[in-house]
Amino acid sequence: MQSIRDLKTNFSGPPAVPVATGPDGYLQQGSIRMTLEDPDLWKTFHENGTEMIITKPGRRMFPHCKINLAGLIPCAKYILLVDMVPEDGFRYKWKVDDKWEVAGKAEPQPPCRTYLHPDSPALGSHWMKQSMSFLKLKLTNNTLDQHGHIILHSMHRYHPRFHIIQADDMFSVRWSVFQTFTFPETAFMAVTAYQNTKITKLKINHNPFAKGFRDEGTNSKRYTHRSSYEGYEGDEDLLKGKAEAGGGPAAVKEERYSPWATEREGGRTESPGGNAPGDMYNAEQLVPAPASYLPYRFHGYGKSPSPTASVASSHSSASARGGAFESRVPDVATVPDHDAAKPRPNPHHPLHPHHHHETGAPPPPGVLGHHAIYSPYGAASEQSLGQWGGPGHAQYPPPPPPPPHHLPAEYSSQAMHHGYHHGNVAEWSQYPLFSYSCW
DNA sequence: TCCGCTTACACGTTTGAAGGGA
DNA sequence: ATCCCTTCAAACGTGTAAGCGG
Numbered sequence: 001m002q003s004i005r006d007l008k009t010n011f012s013g014p015p016a017v018p019v020a021t022g023p024d025g026y027l028q029q030g031s032i033r034m035t036l037e038d039p040d041l042w043k044t045f046h047e048n049g050t051e052m053i054i055t056k057p058g059r060r061m062f063p064h065c066k067i068n069l070a071g072l073i074p075c076a077k078y079i080l081l082v083d084m085v086p087e088d089g090f091r092y093k094w095k096v097d098d099k100w101e102v103a104g105k106a107e108p109q110p111p112c113r114t115y116l117h118p119d120s121p122a123l124g125s126h127w128m129k130q131s132m133s134f135l136k137l138k139l140t141n142n143t144l145d146q147h148g149h150i151i152l153h154s155m156h157r158y159h160p161r162f163h164i165i166q167a168d169d170m171f172s173v174r175w176s177v178f179q180t181f182t183f184p185e186t187a188f189m190a191v192t193a194y195q196n197t198k199i200t201k202l203k204i205n206h207n208p209f210a211k212g213f214r215d216e217g218t219n220s221k222r223y224t225h226r227s228s229y230e231g232y233e234g235d236e237d238l239l240k241g242k243a244e245a246g247g248g249p250a251a252v253k254e255e256r257y258s259p260w261a262t263e264r265e266g267g268r269t270e271s272p273g274g275n276a277p278g279d280m281y282n283a284e285q286l287v288p289a290p291a292s293y294l295p296y297r298f299h300g301y302g303k304s305p306s307p308t309a310s311v312a313s314s315h316s317s318a319s320a321r322g323g324a325f326e327s328r329v330p331d332v333a334t335v336p337d338h339d340a341a342k343p344r345p346n347p348h349h350p351l352h353p354h355h356h357h358e359t360g361a362p363p364p365p366g367v368l369g370h371h372a373i374y375s376p377y378g379a380a381s382e383q384s385l386g387q388w389g390g391p392g393h394a395q396y397p398p399p400p401p402p403p404p405h406h407l408p409a410e411y412s413s414q415a416m417h418h419g420y421h422h423g424n425v426a427e428w429s430q431y432p433l434f435s436y437s438c439w
Numbered sequence: 440t441c442c443g444c445t446t447a448c449a450c451g452t453t454t455g456a457a458g459g460g461a
Numbered sequence: 462a463t464c465c466c467t468t469c470a471a472a473c474g475t476g477t478a479a480g481c482g483g
Binding site for chain 1: 442453
């Protein structure tokens with residue numbers, strides 16, 4: 001694979017635009033690395049088809065996202081964000097034969113919200129000092145949610161996407177260097193009730209809050225101990241792997257079972273027990289953007305649910321390392337919502353966001369979601385984000401539905417490996433990073 | 440009838456205030 | 462007065478099961 005780092009050569013020299021340096025005047029040099037904590041646990045869930053409960057008041061994820069960062073400039077400030085992007089353009093249903101099947105096209109994408117890590121902004125040294133948890137991130141199916149939780153559709157597949165942005169504050173994000181990371185094993189199905197009993201068992205066995213549902217006695221231990229639970233190989237293997245790995249990467253057997261019907265047929269190759277699980281490829285991207293839209297919040301570029309018939313294919317060899325740099329639109333906070341909903345001048349522009357999968361299936365409606373940033377800091381959030389404030393009400397469903405995005409064929413894992421050349425930096429501003437919304 | 444969603448519930452963890460001792 | 466530790470209750474996070482509604 002061509003390392004995404006090659007991309008950096010486009011930027012490592014004198015920046016194409018003066019704003020290319022970070023807000024501190026430091027130029028991001030080394031490549032930022034992001035690794036996922038508990039990759040084995042994630043893989044165990046992933047092999048069984050991770051499900052995340054979404055509720056009206058909001059539900060935490062389990063496992064929750066926890067990452068390690070390296071390669072940041074210690075004295076530069078960064079902002080860490082996470083959002084959820086659809087895996088594909090379909091709605092699923094759980095079949096009696098224990099697998100998910102496509103049940104139709106995806107619902108129009110709800111307002112896409114971005115969760116701001118509570119520590120943001122913080123120095124690179126802070127981010128690298130310890131692992132960063134998104135424990136308090138909550139998922140909801142309430143499209144009118146006023147708490148800033150991330151809104152998802154039930155029976156749809158998503159994966160979290162992490163953004164590290166070099167910026168002193170939310171206001172300077174527009175000038176900032178940022179990178180985006182995804183981890184294939186963190187993909188999940190949003191559900192209002194668990195469908196796969198194996199997932200239920202895994203949750204009960206691993207989530208301390210669910211201890212009350214564990215069997216009596218031996219398996220009332222944390223997952224660092226071998227569970228007495230029988231009949232769930234993933235769980236057992238995970239524990240075995242941890243015991244035998246001796247600190248090295250756990251050898252999680254690849255996809256011995258996949259609840260994704262299409263994966264079974266498609267020979268999905270993600271999540272092998274490769275070396276350095278969770279390691280990411282990444283690329284540095286500069287974020288020039290016109291300042292004229294500063295009063296607005298982040299603008300989602302409306303990552304389109306890639307019309308993929310097959311959740312199969314894809315997660316790439318980068319995925320094999322546990323994570324992937326996601327080709328994406330390196331831009332922020334530029335275009336008001338209604339603009340974001342307009343058709344892009346060139347949807348096949350190489351800067352157009354790439355998805356993990358691509359197929360010839362029809363594109364889903366409502367692909368240009370509304371993005372908003374949520375900070376768990378109540379007042380702090382108001383303070384730091386207030387300047388992004390726009391119209392103060394939720395916007396769902398988005399009136400009128402935006403035209404569907406037809407994603408380029410490169411909108412695949414391959415693109416994640418190869419990246420692409422940003423020929424014209426100025427054009428980036430046409431592709432907002434986060435779409436705009438309020439809650 | 441089926442399927443997805445909501446709600447109340449029991450059980451466990453987490454959190455933070457209050458109190459006591461060094 | 463300050464710090465540290467313990468205790469305890471409230472808040473919060475879980476999955477379950479029953480019921481509702483399209």
